[in-house]
Amino acid sequence: MGIFFSEEKIKKEDNKIKNIKSRFILKKIFDNLETKKKLSLIKLNKNIMERLNINIKDYNEYFETEIEINPDNDEIFCSNIINIDDESSRKYYHIYFDDNKEEIQRNYFTSDEKIKIIKIIIDYPIKSLRGLFRRCIGICSINFKKFNRNDINNMSRMFHLCRSLKELNLKNFNTNNVTDMSCMFGGCSSLKELNLINFNTENVTDMSSMFYGCSSLKELNLKNFNTNNVTYMSLMFCDCSSLIELNLNNFNTYNVTHMSSMFSGCLSLIELNLNNFNTNNVTYMSEMFFGCKALKELNINNFNTENADVKNMFCNCSVELIKKIKMKYKNIPKIAFCDYS
Numbered sequence: 001m002g003i004f005f006s007e008e009k010i011k012k013e014d015n016k017i018k019n020i021k022s023r024f025i026l027k028k029i030f031d032n033l034e035t036k037k038k039l040s041l042i043k044l045n046k047n048i049m050e051r052l053n054i055n056i057k058d059y060n061e062y063f064e065t066e067i068e069i070n071p072d073n074d075e076i077f078c079s080n081i082i083n084i085d086d087e088s089s090r091k092y093y094h095i096y097f098d099d100n101k102e103e104i105q106r107n108y109f110t111s112d113e114k115i116k117i118i119k120i121i122i123d124y125p126i127k128s129l130r131g132l133f134r135r136c137i138g139i140c141s142i143n144f145k146k147f148n149r150n151d152i153n154n155m156s157r158m159f160h161l162c163r164s165l166k167e168l169n170l171k172n173f174n175t176n177n178v179t180d181m182s183c184m185f186g187g188c189s190s191l192k193e194l195n196l197i198n199f200n201t202e203n204v205t206d207m208s209s210m211f212y213g214c215s216s217l218k219e220l221n222l223k224n225f226n227t228n229n230v231t232y233m234s235l236m237f238c239d240c241s242s243l244i245e246l247n248l249n250n251f252n253t254y255n256v257t258h259m260s261s262m263f264s265g266c267l268s269l270i271e272l273n274l275n276n277f278n279t280n281n282v283t284y285m286s287e288m289f290f291g292c293k294a295l296k297e298l299n300i301n302n303f304n305t306e307n308a309d310v311k312n313m314f315c316n317c318s319v320e321l322i323k324k325i326k327m328k329y330k331n332i333p334k335i336a337f338c339d340y341s
Contacts, residue, residue: 001128063125064148069118071109072121072164078110079138082120083131093122099170106193111136128154140190144170156180156206161187168194176200182232189286192216201226208232208258215241227251234258234284239265247273254278264290273310279303286311296320300329312335 008182032084069081081095096119109115133139134157141163156176159165165181175181181201185194186209194217207227211220212235220243225232233253237243238261244267248293253259257277263269264287272295277287285308289295296318313336314322327334 004303015229023177025170033320058084062150063123064146065120065122066146067120067122067143068141068143069120069139070143070167071115071118071138072140073114074103078108079105080136081109081118081139082132082136083107083134084122084126093120093124094127095120125149125151126152130154131157131160133159133162137161140164141167142168144172147172147174149173149175153177154180155184156182157186158184158338159188160184162191163187163189164194166190166262170195171198173198175199175204177203179203180206180207181210183212185210185214186212191211192218194220197224199224201230203229205229206232208236209238211237211240213239215239218242218244220246222248223250225250227256230254231255232258233262234260235264236262236286237266241265241267246269247271249273249276251276252278255280255281257281258284259288260284261287261290263288263292264293266295268294270294270296274303275299276304278307279305282307282308285313287315287330288313289317290314291316293318293323297324300325303329305332305336312338314338 005058009048026203046088067082071079074087082093084093093107095107096102097104097109097113097115098117099119109118129152133142139162142159152174159168160183168188168191178201181204182303185191190223191214192215194211195218204227207230210215217240220240233256237246243266246263246266251274260283263272266272266289269292272292277300282304288310289298290312293316298321310333313332314325315338322337326337
């Protein structure tokens with residue numbers, strides 16, 4: 001078992017163990033935290049860690065996540081608090097109501113409970129947080145107080161359909177190794193602000209429907225987004241009906257293949273900066289700007305639509321925009337407009 005010692009081995013090589021630097025052993029333990037079996041072995045070997053003068057809390061903090069949730073008690077329903085796809089992982093998250101030291105053995109609350117704070121601790125190194133709060137419609141606030149994780153690769157649908165969510169604190173969030181952010185905030189229709197300034201998206205390949213249906217967002221700062229590896233952007237901002245402007249000047253879309261309905265339903269969008277968009281590899285652009293009624297101007301000089309599906313690309317856009325597009329960009333096929341004329 002490598003670094004896991006039996007009591008017999010401890011007695012036999014006691015002097016050697018005493019001379020080993022504790023942090024080195026701790027790193028070895030972390031490097032081998034791949035299965036529940038190994039985690040349980042570490043717990044069984046707590047005495048070894050103490051012998052090496054390692055604080056037992058140190059290894060917990062390596063992957064511990066602490067999340068504080070405030071429920072919306074004005075709503076009358078039974079609601080989930082958290083979802084973990086892997087049922088066998090249930091014992092690795094802990095839920096406390098109103099900072100009660102007693103752990104609650106359920107992941108939901110009901111309308112007759114007047115709970116103010118819910119604390120969730122996940123202390124097992126799971127790789128995916130897919131659908132973690134999906135359909136948790138009774139939550140109005142989520143605060144990631146601690147997020148010591150660098151191994152999460154999937155955040156797809158993480159906050160999907162959290163329709164009552166008004167506050168979301170992602171200040172301590174770590175997204176360094178995430179590859180899938182599809183529909184991450186989809187359906188968060190009450191969210192008015194979203195601070196993603198600390199997001200690292202350099203490994204993300206899928207951003208489809210990421211902000212789909214965030215109908216209360218009036219602004220969105222994505223200037224730090226790295227989209228070098230993204231291939232899917234379909235429905236990314238679809239039905240963000242309150243967005244007034246969106247500057248995507250920093251977006252690298254060289255590898256993107258799907259942009260269908262990307263800005264569809266952005267009814268309030270007055271300004272959209274796509275100056276640096278490269279669509280050479282895009283094959284799907286249907287309904288890309290469908291219903292952008294407030295948009296009067298659009299620079300698509302770098303757009304290549306030759307091999308792409310552009311059906312209804314500008315359907316239901318403002319008359320002024322359609323007129324300018326038809327006049328300036330002769331390469332846009334008729335099928336891109338509702339009347340095909």
